[in-house]
Amino acid sequence: MIGFLSWRIAPRRAAPIVAGALHPLLVVTGIALIAVALVRTVTDAERIVHPVLAIGAIVAVAVASLGLVLATDPVRPPTSALAFGLTVAAALTADGLSAAAGWGASNVLWDDWGPVVIGVVILSFSMFRPGRELAAATVVSLVVVGSISAAEAGDLPETVSPLTSAVIACTPVLLFGVASSVFSYRMSLTLARQQELAGREQRGLARRVRIRLRELMRDSGRAELSAEVVPFFEEVLARGALAPGDPARARRLSAVLRSEIMTGVGLPWLERLRRARPGRLVLHDPAAVAESLPVEQKVALRALLTALLAHPETEGSALHVRVTEVGEHRSVFVRAPWTAGEPAARRALGSFVAVMGTAFGRSQVTVGGGELRLLFAQNPRVTDAGPWHD
Template sequence: MNLDPPISSSEVTLERLDPLSAAAARPVTTGAALLALVLPPLTLLSRGHEVTQPLWLIVSYAALGGAAWLLLDRSRSTRPVWTAPSAQVFQVLLMVMLVTAAAATAGANDLVRDDWAPLVVGVLLVASTPYRPAREILFWTIVHTLLCAALGVIQAPSAITDVPALTLAVTGSFSIAVMGFAAAAYARSLTSSTQLWHDRAWQSAAAAALEHRSGVARSVQQRRVSLLNREVVPYLQRVVNADGIGDDDREEARRLARSIRTLLVSDVEKTWAQLMLDDLVGRHPRLNITAVADDPDDLGRRAVLERRTLLRALAAISVERLSATGLALRLSTPEGRLAVRWEVATPRPLPDAHRELRSMLELIRGLTLRSSVHELPGRLVIEFEYGY
């Protein structure tokens, strides 16, 4: 069951396809944001005489600070993935910065090609590559390029440099065009190659899942055979060797019938989530683990392979890395989305457990929507919703 529409090719980002690679790019994102914040002061050290409207300069730098903060905030592991409305705010702030930076030097701009604002926009477009789709970056590159070209034409009559307006338009927007188009091409290349690997990996995973499914079926069958060998066969042998059947034998037959019926019914009525947890607990017989799944509608069985794989991976890492003593999984469908609440009881200190799950939390952040992690006494709670 796919509760949400599949992600379209125009919305693909590296963070959604490969969250851990996007997480590894955060130091670069941070460096680019800091570079964008440092460029204006450095430029003004040599060209401060061109500032004719200091108030507009302050507004432009404030807009730059807001855009840089938004970029850094939306790339943090504790925040949900960067959504389109928030990204539009980011681009609008860059447009405000371009306009106000041009207004700050009105009438005194000597070399439009050396303005800091277009360079900063190009740097931030490159920094957004892991988090935004290539088509979106391309669209906003065109918008910013045209805006800068228009600002160059507007500044031409009052510019100190006596060059044609078209020259100012080209030189003023060139840096944005070069870096923005390069960022869009890079994002496209990354997502295309990752998508190809992604599709091949899931094909292999699907084949492995079919093989594992037969193994689970054999495991269930072995439980039934074990019951027969352990209790039913000895009883029948005893009845065959006995001269007659007494009341004790009849009572034993009733007990065995109830036991077999209970086993068969429980196997049929168990949800996918509970079977998954039981299978995991069965692989670690030395650990005393309580595993409970709350999935009355059996949403796990109808979920797509990617979602079941993530749930199984989260269960496995909770046991293997946190030495979990209790697992609780709850699946529901608020507003048509598959919502997951995962509770892990662990003897380890919760801050240590949180750090141990950092890579998994990065993965969850990239693949889901509205993810959150919080702590209860002795338990780590992870909640997320699938948003695409």
């Protein structure tokens, strides 16, 4: 329980593949909520006293559904606390307007569709927000729904008490809210344990890579020695004395050998990628920030660039990549020629952008003027800063 209250949300709440697979289901959920509101409003038309409020309730449900779909879009992570709060507020507004539209006309309070909509909305965010926020939203929703139901019961015939009305109305919200909070909490613990395990494995892998790198450097050194240095030593041994030009030749060989080893080993990975594709990548990273990126960000960026370079839209054109770091803020900006429009970009690169957004924490994708612009940003010390803007 202490972890439930003190746990801080991680930048990566859900794997991008999982979030991408879940998003179509959330779209269907939003459509279903609108359909439920429409059907229940039409079937209960005889008890509606204020039609304008009933229409407003349907509009509020549509706003909540749209907020749910946009807030959980895996291409634009993360799902912010503000988006979650506004979506729940829209669902609460729909419940209030629905109750006001038929106020005092019926005492069948358990037929109200508002509490179910609120509960489903909270449940839909269980993979994207921490358990404490879901629990807080549940408590606020219970207070609002219970108050509305109790007040409405006071204006109805004496067939049910305000307390009973509140309990009946709050039951769906309570069930969905508790389920979402517990699920999110358990998933958070699982993610935290996996991150700790991945950290230990990464440290062990880094140690093994350093050992192997030293071995490769020794092997490279031997190859260079066998090519020029060893023949030089053999000549000196054959003569039995140093010639006047031998010291200068030795210094030259030493400088060449050192340069070859350090160039091959110490070249930044993004620079190696640029040299492997001459003319296709224009790199702007004077401070070599890309070299200090975590492993998951390097892998995600390399996969995105490889996919862009292989796409027919960018064939024969140059991609511009800018990596910057100002204080604790780090960003990657990619520009590529693109004339196929945003839907084609989402189909071709949606999974890569989702992975990048998950690895960095903030993402922005724009298509226009025959160009595709992708912007990813991270603040290592901020874990939940809301949507990122340029």
